[in-house]
Amino acid sequence: MNQIYLDYNASTPIAPEVVEAMQPLLKDYYGNPSALHWAGKPVKALLQRAREQVAALISCSPNEIIFTSGGSESNNLALKGYYFKNRVKGNHIVTSTVEHPAILNPCKFLEQLGAKVTYVGVDQYGRVDPADVEEALTDDTILISIMHSNNEVGTIQPIKEIASIANRHGITFHTDASQSAGKIPLDVNEENVDMLSLAGHKIYAPKGIGALYIRNGIELEPQVHGAGHEFGLRAGTENTLLAVGLGKACEIAKNRSDYHQMKDLTNYFWEQLNDTFPQKVVLNGHTEHRLPNTLNVSFTNKIGQDILDAIPSLAASTGSACHAGNVELSSVLKEMEVPEYIGMGAIRFSLGRDTTKEKIDQVLEWLRKVV
Numbered sequence: 034m035n036q037i038y039l040d041y042n043a044s045t046p047i048a049p050e051v052v053e054a055m056q057p058l059l060k061d062y063y064g065n066p067s068a069l070h071w072a073g074k075p076v077k078a079l080l081q082r083a084r085e086q087v088a089a090l091i092s093c094s095p096n097e098i099i100f101t102s103g104g105s106e107s108n109n110l111a112l113k114g115y116y117f118k119n120r121v122k123g124n125h126i127v128t129s130t131v132e133h134p135a136i137l138n139p140c141k142f143l144e145q146l147g148a149k150v151t152y153v154g155v156d157q158y159g160r161v162d163p164a165d166v167e168e169a170l171t172d173d174t175i176l177i178s179i180m181h182s183n184n185e186v187g188t189i190q191p192i193k194e195i196a197s198i199a200n201r202h203g204i205t206f207h208t209d210a211s212q213s214a215g216k217i218p219l220d221v222n223e224e225n226v227d228m229l230s231l232a233g234h235k236i237y238a239p240k241g242i243g244a245l246y247i248r249n250g251i252e253l254e255p256q257v258h259g260a261g262h263e264f265g266l267r268a269g270t271e272n273t274l275l276a277v278g279l280g281k282a283c284e285i286a287k288n289r290s291d292y293h294q295m296k297d298l299t300n301y302f303w304e305q306l307n308d309t310f311p312q313k314v315v316l317n318g319h320t321e322h323r324l325p326n327t328l329n330v331s332f333t334n335k336i337g338q339d340i341l342d343a344i345p346s347l348a349a350s351t352g353s354a355c356h357a358g359n360v361e362l363s364s365v366l367k368e369m370e371v372p373e374y375i376g377m378g379a380i381r382f383s384l385g386r387d388t389t390k391e392k393i394d395q396v397l398e399w400l401r402k403v404v
Contacts, residue, residue: 038348041385048237054281058274083280090283092220099245104211104232105135107245111207111228112139114253123173130368158319159188181210185365186318187327196225215286238282242275296325332378343403
């Protein structure tokens with residue numbers, strides 16, 4: 034345990050089963066999946082199988098899955114694609130102030146092209162109030178995009194309630210589920226979402242691959258134009274190698290049922306921190322509506338990055354930026370109105386499949402010495 038990784042929300046290692054599933058495409062399956070001959074047909078079959086595996090994870094139809102280069106492209110395709118295709122119906126979008134930059138920056142871009150965007154705030158736990166979303170709607174609202182869970186503090190949003198509001202008003206609803214997939218069960222029909230973004234490297238698949246679920250009937254303008262790949266929504270020969278990796282990763286996630294064990298380990302970590310540093314450690318995010326693997330805590334009157342710098346064997350992250358001793362709180366903590374003396378000591382510990390109680394105990398020992 035010379036090195037311990039607790040930054041699974043940033044990126045996960047590739048699962049061994051995923052590596053194994055990809056191996057044949059590095060040697061034997063080299064044909065173009067669009068080709069109709071002997072070299073193309075088996076590759077197309079592998080691509081279709083991967084699409085089915087991704088679809089099974091979120092309980093949708095395979096023809097509702099579009100492969101992308103990752104969560105950022107999925108979000109861009111959802112937002113820009115929907116706006117460009119449907120702006121004749123209206124030009125208003127509703128999102129939240131704590132979204133990932135892959136949502137906030139496309140929204141800012143669309144504002145330059147005439148879109149009007151309302152950024153709904155959050156409470157002290159980083160949670161959106163569905164009533165605030167409904168209040169923000171206008172006759173010109175065509176799209177609502179609220180993240181499924183926050184990548185920094187792990188707070189899970191009331192997606193089902195917000196989706197119901199969208200459905201009641203006849204508005205399309207998108208959610209960025211990059212951090213939720215593989216950590217908690219997802220069902221697009223149960224939660225009534227119209228579009229959902231996934232990222233491979235958050236779910237033990239390679240970087241550079243993702244997917245966008247688009248409910249049948251939703252029309253988007255492609256962002257990459259060319260031949261009619263991916264049901265005409267993303268031109269370019271499909272990256273079957275990475276798609277197969279994502280498919281296998283989704284299959285593994287679908288068959289796992291260790292959510293409660295992960296939550297128990299995270300709760301153990303928090304309880305030990307609370308006992309070790311009474312009155313000096315604060316939980317950021319919701320106590321219950323939180324990803325089972327995510328623990329964002331603040332060491333009061335400390336600087337989170339200083340703590341991590343003093344423990345080089347620990348891989349974790351802090352959303353706040355530190356420049357020459359001055360700490361700028363992350364936008365998420367600012368929106369949660371976390372005081373600076375608390376927020377500057379924030380560290381996000383995100384656990385994964387290889388995290389054990391022994392590793393957590395080792396991290397606690399390191400923290401005791403440093404803090």
